[in-house]
Amino acid sequence: MAPVPTYASTSTTADVISGLKESLITQRAPALPRTLHDVLSQAAERYPSHELGFITSSAHDSSIQTKTFSAFNQYVRSLARAMAAWNKPAGSVIVVYLTEHEDNMAAVWACLLAGYVPCLQPALSAQQAHKEGHVAHIKNLFSSATWLTSEAGAEQVNSISGLDIHLLSELKASAESCAVSDEWVAHEAQADDEAILFLTSGSTGFSKAVVHTHRTILAACYGKGESYGLTAESKVLNWVGFDHVAGSLEMHIAPLLFGASQLHVHASAILSDPLRFLRLIDEKSIELAFAPNFLLAKLTRDLEKRTDLYGAFDLSSIKRINSGGEAVVTKTAQAFAATLKKLGRDSEKVSFTISPGFGMTETCAGCIYDPVDVLATQPKHEFLNLGRPIGQCEMRIVNPEDGTSLRPDGESGELQVRGPMVFVRYYNNAEATSFSFVEGGWFRTGDVGIIEDGVMRLSGRIKDTVIVHGVSYGIPELETYLQTVEGVTHSFLAAAPYRASGQETEGFVIFYSPSFDLDGEDASNKLLATHTALKDISVKMITLPPQLIVPIPVNQMEKTTLGKLSRARLLTLFKQGGLAKHIARAEELISEARGATFVAPSTDGEKALASIYAGIFNLGEGEVSASDNFFELGGTSIDVIRLKREAEAHFDLPEVPIIQILKHPIVSSLANYVDALRNKDGKPQEYDPIVPLQLTGKKTPIFFVHPGVGEVLIFVNLAKYFQNERPFYALRARGFEPGQPMFTSMDEMVTCYAAAVKRTQPVGPYAIAGYSYGGVVAFEVAKRLEAMGDEVKLTGLVNIPPHIADRMHEIDYTGGMLNLSYFLEQLEVVWKLAPPERLVELQLTTAKLDHWVAIARSLIECGKEYVPSGSVSSVDVFYAIPLRGSKSDWLNNQLKPWAGFSRGEPSYTDVPGQHYTLMDFDHVPQFQKIFRARLEARGL
Incomplete structure (x- = not known):
């Protein structure tokens, strides 16, 4: 097929201007x-x-x-x-x-x-x-x-x-x-x-x-x-x-x-x-x-x-x-x-x-579109086409090696565009400007595209970025951190953007050469440890684990004459099956490593729960060990609710409390708890405020105090970002379980929590944080620990001022921020408006909701007389959009007074989201990065 030179809008430049002029004249417009x-x-x-x-x-x-x-x-x-x-x-x-x-x-x-x-x-x-x-x-x-x-x-x-x-x-x-x-x-x-x-x-x-x-x-x-x-x-x-x-x-x-x-x-x-x-x-x-x-x-x-x-x-x-x-x-x-x-x-x-x-910043956003009624017209590809240029814009596909040789219709190459909407230059950067254009005024987009019958679609990217949920992350920066992992041969690692079939957002694949012999002694355990570390860094940096990690022996990892790995070549080999033997060897070794610690589920309860876990995480039933931890497999707060419902249905139980899933995330442990429920011989457990959400890692643990409703499920999504780095514990209020009295004073709560923290981590340094109402509790716990002679390196206060007594009518309620006083008056109205399937999902009854409200009310009472005093070594304040008023007023007039309760220089860090959304799926990936930066700044 002969090359097609360029593709432009079906409307000519003259048509566009003429049509616009006619429209404006009809409306009696000026020039x-x-x-x-x-x-x-x-x-x-x-x-x-x-x-x-x-x-x-x-x-x-x-x-x-x-x-x-x-x-x-x-x-x-x-x-x-x-x-x-x-x-x-x-x-x-x-x-x-x-x-x-x-x-x-x-x-x-x-x-x-x-x-x-x-x-x-x-x-x-x-x-x-x-x-x-x-x-x-x-x-x-x-x-x-x-x-x-x-x-x-x-x-x-x-x-x-x-x-x-x-x-x-x-x-x-x-x-x-x-x-x-x-x-x-x-x-x-x-x-x-x-x-x-x-x-x-x-x-x-x-x-x-x-x-x-x-x-x-x-x-x-x-x-x-x-x-x-x-x-x-x-x-x-x-x-x-x-x-x-x-x-x-x-x-x-x-x-x-x-x-x-x-x-x-x-x-x-x-x-x-x-x-x-x-x-x-x-x-x-x-x-x-x-x-x-x-x-x-x-x-x-x-x-x-x-x-x-x-x-x-x-x-x-x-x-x-x-x-x-x-x-x-x-x-x-x-x-x-x-x-x-x-x-x-x-x-x-x-x-x-x-x-x-x-479109790009350089093209004033969109310059190529393909409006389609997806229900009336069946698209031909997994991703929707991007379409044809707007008026006065042209596009073409060329050989990326020389930037000018045209590709035939239907073949991929570098997408280039030109037209009067393309930027004129980069400010004070002649070199970058010159590199971005080729003869004829064509702008090099850096994207790989295909044009068929005048319609364009993208098939990849030349640029060193990966786009996750619309956010661009730099591949070179990611690679820099991945190179530090023990088990990776220095300079023999590349990450390449890749989108698997049916995947909602773009992902990436890691190619690297192990620093150890894949056929050597203990290769399986070394490979598992290396891949675990690579996944952890990826999640922390760009919120997503790699879709696949491919270990390639160093003598088979080719470099260019300039000594660089070619991402494009590696990705092409991967797509064409050229790396299949390396992938198969990695799967064999990792399966061997997991097999060494694999504990086959033995009881009926373990087998049933292993099957439920497998369904949630898309694993084969034989792949779930009795020692597997729900959260280490990737469980989220939504997955917890699914596990709860499926376990109740399978075991014919009226309820498996969420808190017990949080406290018993391991298959065998949860099976023992379920067996006790079924046999009706479960003894009331002594109250322990500590809920371990993540137990792996050797760095200083984090203790996060509950918000104003006393529950801790909101922290599940945050905790997973600290896997293999540091344990993550949440502190849950007293009163949820039958027979447990609610707290009656701030002092009683703080005494209980400080003792629990010391019991869990006997010696410092400590990292204590609290979300909303939990912030002032965290401050008091930190004070108590310091009074015992312990070192508290981080006291994290998330969107809460020191003076809360007059704010006790604004306590968090179930992940949205309802005004609780209003809620108490309008409970019947809220109940009628709540989506029925959501009430079923959470198994909320009026009695349970009343009890939850009673716990929140008890915490309010504990805070009504609270007057902050004393100080801690330092405070780290994280602030989001407040419940009311401007962010600047919230920071300057409400949060800055924390300086009076800190012996060291306090930090004030802006975090994304609103008060009640900063821990949700959309914002927690960024929050964890910011929070981790403060931990590192405090030497933790």
């Missing part, structure tokens, strides 16, 4: 916008009453703050006038570091109108060294250090010298006295002026700053608007952060260009409550939204069994859902679309396309 200034002026003039809506990170309901286009235009021009008083030269770069959509949006427009160039800064690393290195790099890159941020942002960077920090709150205050016209600008922009800078992820090193001009952004937005079918009547829902090109350009400036109303929602509001996504589509008649593959999968998992919600939403307005960040699994898209059909009030009116797209 076609030449700059972003024109876009804002035109939107305010022609659609003054259209709205920008915002749901903030601190909103606990769907309350929306709105500004009309006219009011927003006036607001940002006043900000710009106040900003111009900074008297910086036109074209000065301003680093914008804010979290809320409205603040970011206003700051960017104010910079543009004041004649400055905004650079949007994503969330900074929680690790001080990384953060300082990045900020220093940015300062050097721009030869300036002007930052516009919030009080919380300023707190993060105030330890870094030489920054010119301006607070948005102060800028707003100054703007109140600035009276400006609806057309005021400090500087008339030109089409090719620098407009907005975006930072790359920096997954393979320090971030590069991508320069987009007014021309590149407008070209992209014209093409996107045509592709989406945007009109002035469209309504758009966005929850992508504004620091991302998709959030700012694709979901804000493009809709603004066409006059479309917009609703911008903080990501935490959607991730913590996926139903909100559907409620907003229903209530606001949303036409266009964005949902990456992992959210499609999450929504489907959460909603497909919610038969009580079938027909509950009006979803007739939604016409298109864009998806990007990672490949979209065809089955996931189909399941999602089918689920939305069932949830729709009138399924016949639920008709929309899911539109996977390809």
Whole structure:
């Protein structure tokens, strides 16, 4: 087949511009916008009453703050006038570091109108060294250090010298006295002026700053608007952060260009409550939204069994859902679309396309799309195609070796794109800019693609990154840490991105040469230890274990003439079966190592539980040992509930308490407990607050105190990240088991917990932490241990102030944060509204719920009179979005007083999520990294 030169949009450039002009003329528009200034002026003039809506990170309901286009235009021009008083030269770069959509949006427009160039800064690393290195790099890159941020942002960077920090709150205050016209600008922009800078992820090193001009952004937005079918009547829902090109350009400036109303929602509001996504589509008649593959999968998992919600939403307005960040699994898209059909009030009116797209920061986000009705048209591949270019964009596939030789239709190669929406350069980085382009203005995306009949799909990536749930992680950094594992031959290890058939997100494979002889003495145990260590590091760094680890003898591991391993070659060999003998040998050795410690289940109870374990973890029944630990096999909090239900069904028991599963995770131990229940000879166990969630590893153990409801299941997902590193113990409140009295005072609780910690770990140093209410208990336990002469190196306080007496009406309730006083008054209402299947799953009865509430009430009573006093050697405070108020107020006015109870310098570390979601599946991977960094900083 002859090579196909390039592929462009089915619409020509002239068609796009002509169509847009006709649309604008029909609507009696002024001249076609030449700059972003024109876009804002035109939107305010022609659609003054259209709205920008915002749901903030601190909103606990769907309350929306709105500004009309006219009011927003006036607001940002006043900000710009106040900003111009900074008297910086036109074209000065301003680093914008804010979290809320409205603040970011206003700051960017104010910079543009004041004649400055905004650079949007994503969330900074929680690790001080990384953060300082990045900020220093940015300062050097721009030869300036002007930052516009919030009080919380300023707190993060105030330890870094030489920054010119301006607070948005102060800028707003100054703007109140600035009276400006609806057309005021400090500087008339030109089409090719620098407009907005975006930072790359920096997954393979320090971030590069991508320069987009007014021309590149407008070209992209014209093409996107045509592709989406945007009109002035469209309504758009966005929850992508504004620091991302998709959030700012694709979901804000493009809709603004066409006059479309917009609703911008903080990501935490959607991730913590996926139903909100559907409620907003229903209530606001949303036409266009964005949902990456992992959210499609999450929504489907959460909603497909919610038969009580079938027909509950009006979803007739939604016409298109864009998806990007990672490949979209065809089955996931189909399941999602089918689920939305069932949830729709009138399924016949639920008709929309899911539109996977390809785009990069360098291309103003999506520039290639393939909108498809996945229920009406059967996709041909495991992943949805990415489609055809938008107007004025071209794409081609070339030989990655020379970057210019065209590949025939249907053959894979490097994807290259060109068009007026492609960035002009990397700021102050001519070398990287030059490398990124080849003759003819083609941009090298670094992705491997295939084009068939003008439709593109990706088949891999040349770049050194792996994308997990839409987040990019650097392969070189991962490899650097993996190289340190005992058993790995130095410089003979490579990790390569790989997505197995049917997998929801991308994964990776590790190839390495063992430093020991695979046919030598004790090879099986050495191999098992090496693979265990490689998995542990992978989980800690990128939240995911490798799909496979392939040991290859060093004399069979080929390197290039430059002495490097070729990931591409190794991955090709793997896919073609060329490494099958090495994989088989590894499986043989690891099976041998496990066999040496394998204890065959012998009793009926052990055999039954081994079978249940095997089903949960997709293992063969003969693969589960009587000595296997549920959590070391990978059990999560959700898996615990499944184990509980299946054990109760199999053994015909009314209840197997969750706490007993947590205390007896080993097959044989749980079998003994179940046998005792069945024989009705189980003696009441003496109360022990310690619940061991993870017992492997030799580093200092962690003790985590329960939140305000007294339970510890919330820590299961966190504990697994410490496997083979350090034991993880949770402390559970007294009163859950029959006959156990509840605590009556803080002193009684602290005395009990301190004794239990000493009994479990007789000598220090200690690491004590507590979540919410548990934070003040952890502080008191640490004080008690220090009074005994012990060393406490870490006292971790998670989102709780020292003075809690007046906050006892805001205690956690079952993983969401319900106001408990309200809950107590409205218990009957809550009970009626609760999903029936969830009540069955948790086996909640009104009696059990009443008892749980009684335990929470007892803890409240213990805290009502609590007055903090004394001090510990140091405190580490972790803060998330509070129950009410702003994050900066929460930090500065509520949490900073912990300094008065710390003899050493306290640390205050921002963590993702809201108060009640920071330990959930979406946020615990990042929380564990941050928490581990503080442990290391404290010498643990």
